[in-house]
Amino acid sequence: MKKKLLALLLATLMIVSFFAACTNDTPAVDTPATEAPTVDTPATPGADLEPTREHVPPPEGDWMTPFDRPVKILAAAEQGLNWFFQDGDDINNNPWTRLYAEYLNVHVEFEWTTTVDEIETRLNLAIAAGNLPDVFHIPRTADPRLFHELQSQGMLLDLTDAYRNYASQRIRDHELVDPYTIQGFTVDGRIYGIPRYYYGQIDQPWHMWFRKDWYEAAGSPEIRTVADLENLMRTFMNDFGASYGIAVDSDLEWLFRTAPMFGAYIGNIHNNEYFWRADETGRLRPGIAFPEFLVALEYWQNWFAEGFISPDFMTMDPWGRGQEDIVNGLVGVQCWWQWWGWANGPSIVGLQNNDAYFIPFNLPTLDGSTPARGQIFFPNTGVTVASANFQNPAALMKVISLVDHYVFSADTPMTPADIDYFMGEGREHAMTQIFQIIDPHADLTQFQYVLRALETGDDSELFTGGMMSKFRESRAWLDEQDPHGLGAFLQMGFAGSAYARSQHLFDHGHIVQTALWTTSLPEFAAAGNTGDLIMEEVMQIIVGNQPVEHFLTVLEQWYAQGGQIKEDAVNLHFGG
Amino acid sequence: MKFMTRGEKIFNVFNYIFIGLVCLLCALPIIHILAVSFSSAQYVVGGRVSFWPMGFTIESYTFAFRSGRFMTAFWVSIQRVTLGLIVNMFLLVTTAYPLSKTTQEFSARNYYMAFFAITMIFGGGIIPFYILISDLGMLDSIWSLVIPGGLPVFSMIILMNFIRGLPKELEEAAMIDGAGYFSVLALIMLPVLKPALATVALFSFVHHWNEWLLGMLFMNDPSNFPLQTYLQVLLTNFSDLIRAMGPDFMQLVARMNERSGRAAQLFLGLIPILVIYPFLQKYFTKGLVIGSVKG
Numbered sequence: 001m002k003k004k005l006l007a008l009l010l011a012t013l014m015i016v017s018f019f020a021a022c023t024n025d026t027p028a029v030d031t032p033a034t035e036a037p038t039v040d041t042p043a044t045p046g047a048d049l050e051p052t053r054e055h056v057p058p059p060e061g062d063w064m065t066p067f068d069r070p071v072k073i074l075a076a077a078e079q080g081l082n083w084f085f086q087d088g089d090d091i092n093n094n095p096w097t098r099l100y101a102e103y104l105n106v107h108v109e110f111e112w113t114t115t116v117d118e119i120e121t122r123l124n125l126a127i128a129a130g131n132l133p134d135v136f137h138i139p140r141t142a143d144p145r146l147f148h149e150l151q152s153q154g155m156l157l158d159l160t161d162a163y164r165n166y167a168s169q170r171i172r173d174h175e176l177v178d179p180y181t182i183q184g185f186t187v188d189g190r191i192y193g194i195p196r197y198y199y200g201q202i203d204q205p206w207h208m209w210f211r212k213d214w215y216e217a218a219g220s221p222e223i224r225t226v227a228d229l230e231n232l233m234r235t236f237m238n239d240f241g242a243s244y245g246i247a248v249d250s251d252l253e254w255l256f257r258t259a260p261m262f263g264a265y266i267g268n269i270h271n272n273e274y275f276w277r278a279d280e281t282g283r284l285r286p287g288i289a290f291p292e293f294l295v296a297l298e299y300w301q302n303w304f305a306e307g308f309i310s311p312d313f314m315t316m317d318p319w320g321r322g323q324e325d326i327v328n329g330l331v332g333v334q335c336w337w338q339w340w341g342w343a344n345g346p347s348i349v350g351l352q353n354n355d356a357y358f359i360p361f362n363l364p365t366l367d368g369s370t371p372a373r374g375q376i377f378f379p380n381t382g383v384t385v386a387s388a389n390f391q392n393p394a395a396l397m398k399v400i401s402l403v404d405h406y407v408f409s410a411d412t413p414m415t416p417a418d419i420d421y422f423m424g425e426g427r428e429h430a431m432t433q434i435f436q437i438i439d440p441h442a443d444l445t446q447f448q449y450v451l452r453a454l455e456t457g458d459d460s461e462l463f464t465g466g467m468m469s470k471f472r473e474s475r476a477w478l479d480e481q482d483p484h485g486l487g488a489f490l491q492m493g494f495a496g497s498a499y500a501r502s503q504h505l506f507d508h509g510h511i512v513q514t515a516l517w518t519t520s521l522p523e524f525a526a527a528g529n530t531g532d533l534i535m536e537e538v539m540q541i542i543v544g545n546q547p548v549e550h551f552l553t554v555l556e557q558w559y560a561q562g563g564q565i566k567e568d569a570v571n572l573h574f575g576g
Numbered sequence: 577m578k579f580m581t582r583g584e585k586i587f588n589v590f591n592y593i594f595i596g597l598v599c600l601l602c603a604l605p606i607i608h609i610l611a612v613s614f615s616s617a618q619y620v621v622g623g624r625v626s627f628w629p630m631g632f633t634i635e636s637y638t639f640a641f642r643s644g645r646f647m648t649a650f651w652v653s654i655q656r657v658t659l660g661l662i663v664n665m666f667l668l669v670t671t672a673y674p675l676s677k678t679t680q681e682f683s684a685r686n687y688y689m690a691f692f693a694i695t696m697i698f699g700g701g702i703i704p705f706y707i708l709i710s711d712l713g714m715l716d717s718i719w720s721l722v723i724p725g726g727l728p729v730f731s732m733i734i735l736m737n738f739i740r741g742l743p744k745e746l747e748e749a750a751m752i753d754g755a756g757y758f759s760v761l762a763l764i765m766l767p768v769l770k771p772a773l774a775t776v777a778l779f780s781f782v783h784h785w786n787e788w789l790l791g792m793l794f795m796n797d798p799s800n801f802p803l804q805t806y807l808q809v810l811l812t813n814f815s816d817l818i819r820a821m822g823p824d825f826m827q828l829v830a831r832m833n834e835r836s837g838r839a840a841q842l843f844l845g846l847i848p849i850l851v852i853y854p855f856l857q858k859y860f861t862k863g864l865v866i867g868s869v870k871g
Contacts (some may be wrong), residue, residue, distance in 0.1 A: 079798050114796075348616075
């Protein structure tokens with residue numbers, strides 16, 4: 001009887017939940033009504049004709065000139081599960097697809113979409129089934145060999161002529177900012193993929209983040225040297241109840257990113273990501289092979305002995321215990337990305353107090369004469385390619401140019417309502433996808449405009465959705481102490497923000513860039529995983545089980561176990 | 577009342593304690609998920625939630641229902657389970673009955689049996705499987721989730737052995753009265769097969785509810801994902817993705833801070849199984865030993 005009652009209760013609960021949901025399944029209650037943009041669009045020629053995938057001669061004129069008859073692009077892309085569409089819209093019918101059709105007479109239809117972590121599997125299946133879509137995107141997360149395999153097997157279209165003749169000047173100017181990235185997708189002088197680029201190198205340098213209320217209570221000391229940093233950690237531990245000095249987790253990335261303080265540049269070994277630069281002979285070598293890395297190891301070993309590093313760090317999951325200690329007030333220093341505010345801000349403010357968030361500073365150095373240099377890694381986020389059978393590459397270039405015009409250009413006469421229509425609630429990410437070529441200056445421009453608007457109180461000059469949202473979020477923190485605004489505020493909302501610190505590094509040349517300007521090289525496959533050896537042995541050194549000099553032996557093993565292959569490959573492709 | 581020796585009493589006490597602890601071990605993760613789903617984000621991120629909600633909120637459930645994706649996936653799973661159960665049960669009964677016959681009655685019986693048994697050991701591989709479904713035009717269709725597993729061979733063997741265990745006289749009496757094989761199956765066999773049918777139905781239900789790979793392979797649009805595929809994606813390792821994605825992190829961070837939201841959706845996904853299981857439990861236990869009676 002009891003069992004039947006329980007089953008009845010649970011059944012009732014499920015049915016009630018289901019019907020409750022069905023009565024209110026609108027994606028978002030406060031979604032603004034879908035309104036046509038105020039941007040003028042030209043009349044669509046040949047509107048009575050069916051869109052075709054057959055070749056249509058590109059029209060005379062610049063990239064804005066529409067095709068004389070409707071062109072169809074069959075595409076594939078990644079799609080996030082948390083992207084929202086307005087009522088009646090979907091991936092094939094939304095503000096952006098309507099814009100392509102109305103403005104350029106290009107009709108985009110997605111043959112399939114999948115999540116970013118599954119796109120490689122779906123591409124492999126599509127290749128096996130012989131039905132590659134016209135246009136698709138190979139994300140940064142995919143195997144870097146995929147592009148080269150497709151190209152070498154003749155499955156990709158040569159986009160060179162279309163790119164040169166039909167892409168907008170703005171798109172082609174990205175080559176001037178970063179001439180090397182597109183080379184990675186160029187074979188024998190012909191372009192087979194348009195890089196998606198990145199939001200800007202300004203978001204790459206890591207900063208030393210200090211807990212604000214503790215830092216100010218300690219007298220806001222200037223942290224120019226490593227000794228200053230150690231004194232601050234000691235103060236936090238002695239006077240403010242911190243259990244240890246600096247947040248370090250089990251994959252050591254937060255610690256490895258402090259290496260520039262000692263003149264060492266090493267990347268994140270856990271991910272087999274090495275930082276490559278030339279030694280005094282001109283040979284490119286990984287950061288772990290430079291003597292400065294031994295200095296860093298010596299400091300880290302001392303930090304562990306002094307209790308600056310948690311005794312439990314080897315078992316601390318970065319998104320579990322590592323983050324818990326930060327928001328629970330057990331540590332007040334962390335070396336981290338510029339987006340600290342989004343990751344930890346709302347939680348630490350909610351659990352501690354409104355001044356308990358962390359603020360960014362440039363990394364100190366041993367002598368304190370300059371801040372530590374910011375490390376720049378290869379930042380490209382993916383590549384847009386077309387299958388060899390695609391007939392209308394000019395249409396692809398026109399759509400790419402149109403998206404760039406709307407998302408990044410200051411020349412687009414968009415009102416805040418238009419920006420909301422095209423980019424609100426993640427629509428920019430959800431719908432432009434493979435057609436979005438990111439302006440490599442986007443974040444720098446955004447930072448400059450948002451900071452100026454916050455300082456003057458005049459937001460009339462903001463012209464992209466990103467600028468508007470960062471401005472609104474920063475104001476929400478400043479005006480209402482809304483913790484969800486902390487992310488934008490700490491990133492770019494005041495003179496001491498993360499981007500302001502990064503800007504200082506760029507302005508004064510305190511930047512160092514890895515020589516490996518790609519995600520990987522074909523030869524790396526033969527080298528296998530070389531990171532585990534380093535990780536294991538570095539941990540033994542940090543906890544004092546091995547002397548620092550032991551790393552010289554480890555380095556020999558690293559070269560023998562595949563490091564030499566990597567170093568030779570990097571020198572072959574990027575040396576000299 | 578049955579007399580129990582002192583030893584039996586002690587055994588029973590320890591037995592209850594041991595079984596109770598095992599039950600607790602099974603229940604605690606679910607209780608933890610439930611507590612997390614009703615807790616405010618900062619307490620979850622701070623690792624302060626164990627088995628009781630901290631900063632009670634139903635925002636996670638509101639999010640699950642409002643986002644639309646959860647309910648869409650839930651509905652796809654309902655369709656899949658319903659269609660899957662119908663197809664499974666029809667094919668199971670119509671396959672198990674003839675295969676329960678001896679080779680004297682059904683001469684090709686062993687060949688068919690071997691044909692089915694081979695599929696339990698060998699598969700064609702994902703790529704041929706995908707090409708087949710693609711060529712059949714079933715991509716992005718609910719049938720791609722139903723047809724490939726239309727005949728679960730393990731369940732068919734359970735059902736077949738159950739039929740073999742039934743008295744021959746039942747069927748012979750019906751035959752003497754003029755019934756054909758279809759009449760015997762529909763009017764005689766089905767009513768007495770109830771326990772075995774309930775067991776294989778439960779297997780089928782659980783399989784269709786929990787399976788996620790087919791959705792990932794065959795659904796072109798994530799809005800067609802069944803619930804378990806949706807949940808699988810939701811539980812992907814975010815920190816690895818964040819590192820791999822580099823600067824394009826904002827979407828991922830937003831998801832990473834939705835641990836309580838994920839917990840709510842996980843719990844909602846559990847409810848149908850919790851609802852169905854009590855109804856079928858007695859058949860399930862009975863069904864588990866069916867296959868061991870005669871093989």
